[in-house]
Amino acid sequence: MADKKSKKNKTQQNATIAVNRQATHEYFIEERYEAGIVLEGWEVKSLRDGRVQLKESYVTFRRGEAWLAGAHISPLLSASTHIKPEAVRAKKLLLNRHELNKLIGSVERKGYTIVPLSLYWKHGRAKLEIGLAKGKQLHDKRASSKDRDWQREKGRILKHG
Template sequence: MSKKNKSKNTNGTIAQNRKARHEYFLEERFEAGVSLQGWEVKSIREGKINISDSYVFIKNGEAFLLNAKIQPLNNASTHVVCDAERSRKLLLHKRELNKLIGLTERDTYTLIATAMYWKACWVKLEFYLAKGKKSFDKRDDIKDRDWSREKERMMKHSHR
């Protein structure tokens, strides 16, 4: 008999940060591997992760994921200390790190985690180079979205 996949998601997406597109201007996309412990991988397979407030921080030439909450499983090993909010190292090439260091230090960009997903058997993190939006920028986006929705409705009714 074959095992059935009990995964809740079928396309490989583990977690998303939907609020990021509303809060920031997302400019350039990056992908990085995440260094995880065994209990974290088991929890991620069960879908017990939240990256809604997480961001990437660069320190001493290395990138780390901060504020990602991985809830430990009840049946985790007793001899392992599970820290749900520990910083996790991101695996990037040196030239990508140098580029990110330059942009975050000089041009006041931030690095916002937007999605975590499976790529083959590896957990990958998608993050963007971003600048924060002001409140009037957010209102303009909402106004544009409403107008495009209204325009679609008018076009749909005019073709009838």
């Protein structure tokens, strides 16, 4: 019985593949969406090995569909012999029509940006969390950095005091 419990905890901890920490620094995230992602076999193997980077990635819309661009998935050396892996190819995102229409409208009319936040496993499938975001100004970044430092300092004071 104890083995099942520890195995479940391990899968919960390893569910996150990659996080785009820069996104929360650069943008105010207003809404979050979960999107499926269309991958090739070698990409799935690389994701399982943790060879992905979301730092410079972004979401675009073409012909009414959402696409992840700029995400770098490094191919494994032993992944495939007959396929030439393309590390930075555009990957189609799977969203409901209602969600797509809402996101496209927000980007075109209200000036929002769609930013990839994190990549994780859910029921054996790779999912991408995307956020509807507004860009931060320099003074906003300074204020959020100051708040983060104060929260850290407050935690230290409460812990020791």
